[in-house]
Amino acid sequence: MEKQAQNNIQIELTDEVAQGQYSNLAIIAHSASEFVVDFVSLLPGSPKAKVKSRIVLTPEHAKRLMHALADNIKRYESQFGEIKLQQVGYNPPPLVGPIGQA
Secondary structure, X not given: OHHHHHHOOOOOOOHHHHOOOOOOXXXXXXXXXXXXXXXXXXXXXXXXXXXXXXXXXXHHHHHHHXXXXXXXXXXXXXXXXXXXOOOOOOOOOOOEEEOOOO
């Protein structure tokens, strides 16, 4: 019974967070101990973009997130069809890159 109680986690979602943040670009960097994911909103033709949210993850959690996203994309595509990647007209920075200290 104690183990079952440990598996029940109550997650609270505030109204502000429930609204979400729009992002059309993710920039990912890492150090030996963490991954940093910056979610950015980039307007076409604009020379500036704003980071809307930054998430810092342990390497293990980053890998679990990768697998969860892959699984969800697979299920999405089986229901709605393949997600096609299109050129958007701008060259975003690389999505993965090491950083010195995070």
